[in-house]
Amino acid sequence: MIQQTPVMRKCISCGKTYDRRHLLKITKDHKQGILFQKGMGRSAYICKSKLCYSDSKIKKKLQKALKTFLEPEFIDIFEKEIASYDDYSN
Numbered sequence: 001m002i003q004q005t006p007v008m009r010k011c012i013s014c015g016k017t018y019d020r021r022h023l024l025k026i027t028k029d030h031k032q033g034i035l036f037q038k039g040m041g042r043s044a045y046i047c048k049s050k051l052c053y054s055d056s057k058i059k060k061k062l063q064k065a066l067k068t069f070l071e072p073e074f075i076d077i078f079e080k081e082i083a084s085y086d087d088y089s090n
């Protein structure tokens, strides 16, 4: 029997819990720095929704969740990355 229980994770922006597959995972990898959808280390999850990732406090929330300093350029990279995953076009 195949277990189909979804792995639930909390969005750091809206605070709602969703199936992990619907969220973007941001990981502070020990060796490679900040990675999306992969890597080993402290992770944060966020909805692939403009409402969540365009939050003006998102950088602060991410820094707090990942316990790291994020370069100002990070937000540009992050927005491009998450927009490319956007599967909620409405």
Ligand SMILES: [Zn+2]
Residues within 6 Å of the ligand: 011, 012, 013, 014, 015, 016, 046, 047, 049, 052
């Ligand atoms: Zn959210």
